[in-house]
Every structure is written in structure tokens, then in C-alpha cells.
Amino acid sequence: MKRYDLIVVGAGPSGLSAAIEAAKKGMRVIVFDENDRPGGQLFKQIHKFFGSKEHKAKVRGFKIGEELLEEAAKAGVEVSLNSTVVGMYQDKEITVRQGEEIFHYKGDAIIIATGAAENMVTFEGWTLPGVIGAGAAQTMMNLHGVKPGNKILMLGSGNVGLVVSFQLAQCGCEVVALVDAAPRIGGYGVHAAKVARTGVPFYLSHTIVKAEGEDHVTGVTIAEVDSHFQFIPGTEKHFDVDTICLAVGLSPMSQLLKMAGCDMVDDPKRGGQVPVVDEYGETSIKGIFVAGDVSGIEEASSAMIEGRIAGITAAKYLGYMEEAEMQESVSSNENALDGLRQGMFAPKNRGKLIEKTEEGIDISINLLKKGFVADDEIERFPGVTHQVGVHPVMECTQNIPCNPCQDACPKHCIRIGDHITALPAVDEFAKCIGCGMCVASCSGQAIFLVDETYEPGFATVTIPYEFLPLPEKGDKGYGLGRDGSKVCEAEVVEVRTAKAFDHTNLLTIKVPADMAMKARFFRG
Structure with missing residues (x-):
């Protein structure tokens, strides 16, 4: 059994950020990831990030990924790819499948940064080839240079649905419609606006009735829904498409934390089953920390800051930092995180209809309903x-x-x-x-x-x-x-x-x- 000071599960933005902070303090750190390349979702993200300079604002996601990998290498972080963590236990022992073998590792501390998985919705024909997740579409376009389809309908108007719709258009696809069962757009208005001005129509309070086709998608029918999300007869609309793209939310991949016996809570606002954590991201089991979407769905910028906090607190837990230094480092990161959690899209405002800006200006209702x-x-x-x-x-x-x-x-x-x-x-x-x-x-x-x-x-x-x-x-x-x-x-x-x-x-x-x-x- 190999032993490390810190084991990080997940080489995405939060996991790499956590590993870097811990390694900088002299810890021996290993990061496991099931994929064949590190960086998580960052390398799919060709758009520029929001925030400030400290949050990597106006830097494209894949460039941020490259910077994190370079920083991790300089810090001496060991990254093990094609390594699926299949078990985690209370004594901070994990089992990892590498190739056809299972290996055992033990960490003095563990940070779980496994991220989230795409949600799916069911409708008639949803298993037909041509029904894909938005993340899969990004992988095809931005990692492999493959068009997901020619004529595409997008379901979901959160930031993922809006960003991927724009990237589909950049890829040369025709986005025939952007559909959402909610009565208003869920993502940033600026994302919706850049999609709308390319000619993509929005259908709010609509959802998919069925996907059409025998052995692959050839069309889709949508219909308007009432306040109880029931179809309104006579409102059906048909589109000829070869692809239906789903961007209907994410769910934290928290299975390892459940397996280890960490206290969990069902919190819909954070995406589903998430661990109970303290202000530093430590779970109910001492020495097991979390960072990123596994503890609640947010943007990648927030995940990176949460990762840094987790790495710092793990270093303090193992005696690599004094309390005062830890508090100072955590405080500056928490201030940066708090900045990202302000405004109309702050976690506390999820699901609320904000009618006025902070300046007292009426919000554009047309933006919320038509993009x-x-x-x-x-x-x-x-x-x-x-x-x-x-x-x-x-x-x-x-x-x-x-x-x-x-x-x-x-x-x-x-x-x-x-x-x-x-x-x-x-x-x-x-x-x-x-x-x-x-x-x-x-x-x-x-x-x-x-x-x-x-x-x-x-x-x-x-x-x-x-x-x-x-x-x-x-x-x-x-x-x-x-x-x-x-x-x-x-x-x-x-x-x-x-x-x-x-x-x-x-x-x-x-x-x-x-x-x-x-x-x-x-x-x-």
C-alpha cells in the first residue's frame, strides 16, 4: 500500500487548485483522475471567464487549465490518470482501478473533488442516437473537433445551455431553438443575448414531447407547459433536427463520500446529495475535505477558490501550517469567493425573480422571457x-x-x-x-x-x-x-x-x- 500526505480525487479545477496549495506547503500530494487527461471541464471551455483579475476573468477556460497544470508540475504534484477511485473508507484508505488491477493507497488527508455529472430527462424517444448531453457536445466540438450534428435543438437555458448553444453555432451547427420548461431564462442575460442575436429563437415554458425517428433522431416535437409543467394541448411545435442537446442541470458525484460514511444532506439548491461540511470544506470525518461541484453546483471560478481553501486547510490539519497563516490565507480566498457569490445570480437568489437591479433599475422582462x-x-x-x-x-x-x-x-x-x-x-x-x-x-x-x-x-x-x-x-x-x-x-x-x-x-x-x-x- 502506498502512502501520501494528501490524496486528491479529481484533477479538475478544484482538485488541481487544492493539490497546488498543499504541495506548496511541502506535502507529498497525488491526484487521481479517471480520464486520460487532467483539467476536468476546463479544456472544453473555450469561452472567456467572468469575475475579476483574481478570478481569471477574460481568460478562456482551456488556458486556465494549461496554467493550472503548469503550476501543479512546478509544485511537484503527482497526477495519476486513467485511475478510477472505486472505494473510500473511514480510515482514509482508497482503492483505485488502474488498467485491469486494483491498488490500495492511504492518505493522511483526502480531498474529494469529483465534480458533477450531467442530469438527463426522459421523454418518448430519449434513448435514440442523437440525444446527447451538453457536456458531450462540448467534448465532441472543443476536444475532438467533431460537429455534434447539423440541426440541433437545445433543452435548457441555464449558463451551460446558453454557452454550448453559442459554441454549437461557432462550430457551424444550426441551433433551431432553445427550449426551457421554466418561465424565464436561468443563465446570464449576456449569454442569452449573444445567442439571440445570432437568430436562435427561445421557447420558454416549453419542453420536449417526443424525439422522432426510427434508428436515430430525425425531428422533435415540443409543447407549451402550464404552471404545473403539464402539456397544454394544441401548443405542439415540430422541428426537423438530427440532434437534441440536453442541458438540464448537474448532480454532485458524491458517491465516495457516502461510501466513507460522511454525513450527507439532500439539498436541491446545491444540486442534490451533498456532504455536510464546515466553513473550511471539512466533512464529518476529520481529515476528509471536499471542494468544487461535489459540495454544491457553482461556476469553475468558485471551484478553484474552494480547492485552494481545501488545500490550505488540509495543510493546517496535517501540521504544515500554523493557525494564523491558515486563517490569513483562508480569509483572503473567502473574500474572493464571496465576491463571486454576489449579485442577481448569488446562491441565495436561486429560484427567485429579481425585478430590479442593485441600482434600482427595472430588469428587462423581455430578456428573461425571450433572451x-x-x-x-x-x-x-x-x-x-x-x-x-x-x-x-x-x-x-x-x-x-x-x-x-x-x-x-x-x-x-x-x-x-x-x-x-x-x-x-x-x-x-x-x-x-x-x-x-x-x-x-x-x-x-x-x-x-x-x-x-x-x-x-x-x-x-x-x-x-x-x-x-x-x-x-x-x-x-x-x-x-x-x-x-x-x-x-x-x-x-x-x-x-x-x-x-x-x-x-x-x-x-x-x-x-x-x-x-x-x-x-x-x-x-
Whole structure:
């Protein structure tokens, strides 16, 4: 039996973060993961993260994964892949299947960071080939370069459903509809808005009746549901699709903790069966800690911070840190974690209808029900202003923990302030130079540069653009509104790419002057 100071189960963002912190304190650490590569979900995540600099804001998920792996290697963390932990016992002994053999390991402390598994829903035809989870779609697209399908219906409007829908469009798939049984969108409005302006229709208070096809999916029927989630007769809608993608939530993979005898609780707000833990992530069994989605479903940024806290407290538990040092380190991480747990999407607000922003502005009902802010609603938000010459227009309308735009602007045109969830506003005394750094840095692709006085009768709109093929200067097409409908003719007048933009291209289109505040996407 091999022995380590610390055993970490799961090489995702939380597990690697925990291992790094512990190894930095001189502990002998091993991480087990059942997959053939470490990093967990990070390497599927090609989008830019939210938060602040400390939270890896505006950095793409796979880059964060690369940074964590490099940091773990430097710290001396041993990572064992293709190693499935099949048993854990109260004396901190685990059994691991590696190949065709079972090995025994013992740790003086254990951190469980096994993450979560995708939920499924059942409906007629749900076992047909072509019905897949959103995570599987991401794996196919972003890890293996394979299109999951050609015409796809997405079920689920949480952040996963919204992000994957956008990535499906980037992959060249046609997302025919985004459907959710809930009466309002569950994820960030900025994620919904970037999907809506590509032309994807939202069907809230709808769900799948049946998948159609003999040996694979050839179509799908959805229908509206009432307040009790029962189908309303006569509301059926049919779509020709070859793929149905499900993004209906996650459940913590807490089986090892149950096996070890840790106290558990059924908490729907945290995703299901989760361990009872103290403020440091320690379970009812001393020396067994948890981090990440296994203790409650949150974003990867939160999981990394929880991992660091678990690694630090495990080091203190085994005598590698003094109490004062541990408290100082944990406190700074808890402050960072608390920052991510603020705003409209804070854990305490799950399931609640928030009607006003922190600033007292009415939330866009159209955004919650249709995925985009209506033209007659957008002007109420502080980031939407009118000026002579080029200026930023920030269509960030919900209080989410994110502020990279404030740091990105070299002229300090954008201000959010000390409270990370505040809506961005424009400093009327600062002069925009049109560099586009704010547009490229926005994780929600919610910032545009507008020149309402470009030339007589015309304006320009600079939009973030992450699709291929990239349009060229002189290309003519259409400007699409926030709902994805054609609102005007448009001509590409400039295309900018730069290393600092991190693969977000800036596309400047010329549109009629009265479309400056309406055209938000380009289609050739």
C-alpha cells in the first residue's frame, strides 16, 4: 500500500487548485483522475471567464487549465490518470482501478473533488442516437473537433445551455431553438443575448414531447407547459433536427463520500446529495475535505477558490501550517469567493425573480422571457449612452460578478467601482480612442463601439465576432437586431485582430444612422 500526505480525487479545477496549495506547503500530494487527461471541464471551455483579475476573468477556460497544470508540475504534484477511485473508507484508505488491477493507497488527508455529472430527462424517444448531453457536445466540438450534428435543438437555458448553444453555432451547427420548461431564462442575460442575436429563437415554458425517428433522431416535437409543467394541448411545435442537446442541470458525484460514511444532506439548491461540511470544506470525518461541484453546483471560478481553501486547510490539519497563516490565507480566498457569490445570480437568489437591479433599475422582462433586451428597454441602463464620435455602449443589464472592462480601457472610459456586481457606466469626461479593448475583454460579448456621427446618414457599430470564415473589409450583408432579425443593410468597413484581443475579432459595420443602437450582429 502506498502512502501520501494528501490524496486528491479529481484533477479538475478544484482538485488541481487544492493539490497546488498543499504541495506548496511541502506535502507529498497525488491526484487521481479517471480520464486520460487532467483539467476536468476546463479544456472544453473555450469561452472567456467572468469575475475579476483574481478570478481569471477574460481568460478562456482551456488556458486556465494549461496554467493550472503548469503550476501543479512546478509544485511537484503527482497526477495519476486513467485511475478510477472505486472505494473510500473511514480510515482514509482508497482503492483505485488502474488498467485491469486494483491498488490500495492511504492518505493522511483526502480531498474529494469529483465534480458533477450531467442530469438527463426522459421523454418518448430519449434513448435514440442523437440525444446527447451538453457536456458531450462540448467534448465532441472543443476536444475532438467533431460537429455534434447539423440541426440541433437545445433543452435548457441555464449558463451551460446558453454557452454550448453559442459554441454549437461557432462550430457551424444550426441551433433551431432553445427550449426551457421554466418561465424565464436561468443563465446570464449576456449569454442569452449573444445567442439571440445570432437568430436562435427561445421557447420558454416549453419542453420536449417526443424525439422522432426510427434508428436515430430525425425531428422533435415540443409543447407549451402550464404552471404545473403539464402539456397544454394544441401548443405542439415540430422541428426537423438530427440532434437534441440536453442541458438540464448537474448532480454532485458524491458517491465516495457516502461510501466513507460522511454525513450527507439532500439539498436541491446545491444540486442534490451533498456532504455536510464546515466553513473550511471539512466533512464529518476529520481529515476528509471536499471542494468544487461535489459540495454544491457553482461556476469553475468558485471551484478553484474552494480547492485552494481545501488545500490550505488540509495543510493546517496535517501540521504544515500554523493557525494564523491558515486563517490569513483562508480569509483572503473567502473574500474572493464571496465576491463571486454576489449579485442577481448569488446562491441565495436561486429560484427567485429579481425585478430590479442593485441600482434600482427595472430588469428587462423581455430578456428573461425571450433572451434579448427590447429596443424600448435598453436605454434605461447606465452603459447605454449617446456621444459624438466613437464611444462604448455596454449592454450589460444584470448584476453579475464581472469587471474586466473597467481594467481593459486605457483611458478609463468605463467604471464599475469597488462593487464587482455593479452595472458598468460610461465616464462622460473620459475620451474613447476606439481601441476596442473593452469589446474584446467582455466575457459576455455585451460591449460595442458606436460612432453615431460616422458620416452623414450613417453610423458604425463595432461588434465582437468569433465566427469563421471571418468577413473581409468591403463585404456587404445585413445588420441583425438583438432578436436576430434583419434590421438593415450593412457593410464591413474594418476587421481587427490582435494578440491582445485573444481570438475575439472586432468587426466594424456601417449601418444607417437610425440603426446605430439596434444593429448588433452581422450576417453576410
